[in-house]
Amino acid sequence: MAAIEQQGAASGRPGGSPGTSFGDRFSMRTRRLVWVWSFLALPILFYAIIRFYPTFQAFYLSFTNWDLLRPAKFIGFANYIKLFKDPQFWKVFKNTFTYLIVGTPISLVVAFTIAFFLDRVRFMHSFIRALYFLPFLTTAAAMAWVWRWFYQPPPIGIINDVFGMLGIPQQPFIRSTDQALFSIMVTAIWAGLGFQIIIFMAGLRAIPGTFYEAARIDGLGEWAILRKITLPLLKPTTVFLVVFSSIGFLRIFDQVYNMTTNDPGGPLGSTKPLVLMIYQTAFNSYAMGYAAAQTVVLFTILLIVSLLQLWILREKK
Amino acid sequence: MSEATRLSHGKVRPGLIVTWTVLFIGGLIMVSPLAFMFSTSLKTADQIYDLRLIPAAPTLANYIAVLADGRFMRWFFNSTLIAVIVTVSNCFFDSLVGYTLAKFEFRGRYFIFLAILSTLMIPTEMLVIPWYLMSSQLGWLDSYWGIMFPGMMTAFGTFLMKQFFETVPNDFIEAARVDGLNEFQIWWKVALPLVTPALSALAIFTFLGNWTAFFWPLIVTTSKELYTLPVGLSSFAVEQSIQWEMIMTGAAIATLPTLLVFLVLQRYIVRGVMLAGLKG
Numbered sequence: 281m282a283a284i285e286q287q288g289a290a291s292g293r294p295g296g297s298p299g300t301s302f303g304d305r306f307s308m309r310t311r312r313l314v315w316v317w318s319f320l321a322l323p324i325l326f327y328a329i330i331r332f333y334p335t336f337q338a339f340y341l342s343f344t345n346w347d348l349l350r351p352a353k354f355i356g357f358a359n360y361i362k363l364f365k366d367p368q369f370w371k372v373f374k375n376t377f378t379y380l381i382v383g384t385p386i387s388l389v390v391a392f393t394i395a396f397f398l399d400r401v402r403f404m405h406s407f408i409r410a411l412y413f414l415p416f417l418t419t420a421a422a423m424a425w426v427w428r429w430f431y432q433p434p435p436i437g438i439i440n441d442v443f444g445m446l447g448i449p450q451q452p453f454i455r456s457t458d459q460a461l462f463s464i465m466v467t468a469i470w471a472g473l474g475f476q477i478i479i480f481m482a483g484l485r486a487i488p489g490t491f492y493e494a495a496r497i498d499g500l501g502e503w504a505i506l507r508k509i510t511l512p513l514l515k516p517t518t519v520f521l522v523v524f525s526s527i528g529f530l531r532i533f534d535q536v537y538n539m540t541t542n543d544p545g546g547p548l549g550s551t552k553p554l555v556l557m558i559y560q561t562a563f564n565s566y567a568m569g570y571a572a573a574q575t576v577v578l579f580t581i582l583l584i585v586s587l588l589q590l591w592i593l594r595e596k597k
Numbered sequence: 598m599s600e601a602t603r604l605s606h607g608k609v610r611p612g613l614i615v616t617w618t619v620l621f622i623g624g625l626i627m628v629s630p631l632a633f634m635f636s637t638s639l640k641t642a643d644q645i646y647d648l649r650l651i652p653a654a655p656t657l658a659n660y661i662a663v664l665a666d667g668r669f670m671r672w673f674f675n676s677t678l679i680a681v682i683v684t685v686s687n688c689f690f691d692s693l694v695g696y697t698l699a700k701f702e703f704r705g706r707y708f709i710f711l712a713i714l715s716t717l718m719i720p721t722e723m724l725v726i727p728w729y730l731m732s733s734q735l736g737w738l739d740s741y742w743g744i745m746f747p748g749m750m751t752a753f754g755t756f757l758m759k760q761f762f763e764t765v766p767n768d769f770i771e772a773a774r775v776d777g778l779n780e781f782q783i784w785w786k787v788a789l790p791l792v793t794p795a796l797s798a799l800a801i802f803t804f805l806g807n808w809t810a811f812f813w814p815l816i817v818t819t820s821k822e823l824y825t826l827p828v829g830l831s832s833f834a835v836e837q838s839i840q841w842e843m844i845m846t847g848a849a850i851a852t853l854p855t856l857l858v859f860l861v862l863q864r865y866i867v868r869g870v871m872l873a874g875l876k877g
């Protein structure tokens with residue numbers, strides 16, 4: 281690949297290298313460039329039309345009152361002002377961050393604990409790993425219905441049936457404004473756990489065994505090894521999973537939509553995340569401009585989370 | 598085998614047995630939603646209050662009823678077709694672009710790489726409104742192409758493939774050039790076979806992502822014949838309201854293919870997830 285660059289320099293000074301070799305090399309370089317751009321032509325078109333243009337259009341639409349019927353009119357920051365004054369938005373904002381702030385630490389601690397111990401188990405290792413990993417391969421929309429069935433009041437709902445057998449009082453789960461959000465969160469954690477366990481195990485495997493040997497020679501206990509060696513060396517993996525999981529919770533939709541179809545985001549909006557609000561604003565109310573402003577807010581939040589990841593990883597490296 | 602012998606050598610600490618047991622029970626809890634879904638799909642309506650995992654009188658009647666309806670067959674077909682086409686497209690274009698960015702030096706290479714990478718920052722949710730507008734203007738609403746077009750190439754796949762093509766030795770490519778292969782043939786016949794682990798990881802992720810996709814198909818389809826399986830299942834479940842055995846049958850049909858593929862390809866899938874997770 282360096283060869284082409286040298287030839288590029290050569291072609292910059294015509295007549296520099298005399299004779300037929302220049303002509304041959306020049307045509308070879310041109311031919312290769314033709315290949316490059318023919319490989320890239322369709323993808324460039326795709327990214328321009330399907331990714332970049334819509335991105336700018338989303339920003340533009342967020343400053344308009346477009347509603348599918350009348351032509352879009354520029355209204356400045358009116359959508360954003362309306363959004364920040366809308367109590368429903370702040371409720372949705374709070375819900376979305378509850379999914380994130382409660383869900384991410386719980387799922388990461390559980391995933392790490394399982395990965396940490398599973399890594400030591402040799403007997404039927406891949407079978408047990410498969411048990412934890414299988415939920416990751418399921419369709420969220422389908423499993424939302426399974427969990428919805430689990431959460432039903434007795435005698436239909438299995439969880440309440442088991443509670444009954446154990447003498448635990450019946451719980452309303454997704455029918456209660458206090459419990460619904462957490463019930464849905466459990467479904468989302470369950471679905472994502474397998475992925476996090478696999479990634480944690482890959483991270484654990486990547487730590488050289490000599491580190492542990494040295495620590496044992498120094499007389500460190502299990503707990504000290506975990507705190508002083510495993511966790512610090514696992515930091516890049518952990519940060520990646522925190523961001524991956526956070527983005528997942530910030531974009532939660534499939535589970536909420538399917539578990540609350542009678543009153544999407546209900547009861548009383550207690551489970552509604554930002555993406556569901558966007559969906560309803562755009563495709564139930566057809567307030568496209570207003571919905572576009574909400575997507576820009578979502579984009580900003582996701583951007584901050586990603587930049588935070590870069591910043592944390594750079595800090596101590 | 599070696600695992601079993603290690604246990605029988607008597608070097609196992611009791612702690613490890615406790616760990617194993619706890620992990621095993623945890624694993625059973627993890628698969629219990631799947632187990633109960635399949636179990637209930639084999640029960641009749643009057644048996645669903647029976648909590649036993651093995652149905653007293655298992656029956657395929659629910660599957661026959663759901664499939665006889667015809668819609669599920671159609672949704673299954675739609676989902677398969679869409680997931681296969683999008684996967685093939687990603688494997689082709691993402692790896693071609695990844696290869697071009699990894700193995701050619703040309704003006705604008707870095708710019709194109711950054712431009713593609715930057716699209717990772719843009720969430721789908723932000724693009725659906727412009728995509729919807731574009732689709733309605735171009736008549737793509739409610740069509741297979743309308744469901745597929747946003748995912749035909751991805752920055753994630755391009756990035757993944759670029760990382761792996763960088764490990765292919767340049768000597769191989771030069772040797773192929775000397776042998777008179779053209780650049781497309783070099784990619785297709787020499788470079789691509791060397792990165793099959795990455796390619797299979799990309800294929801698995803793309804297929805899974807499209808098979809389970811819900812948000813965009815829900816928006817872009819309006820006629821039931823064009824629903825994908827997740828969207829169809831959602832509408833079916835709303836319609837069935839409290840007929841849980843039918844809903845579980847539908848959910849089982851939507852879940853079964855990916856689980857079966859996993860059972861066959863477990864090693865490759867786990868490795869693929871590790872590859873993609875660590876490199877991506």
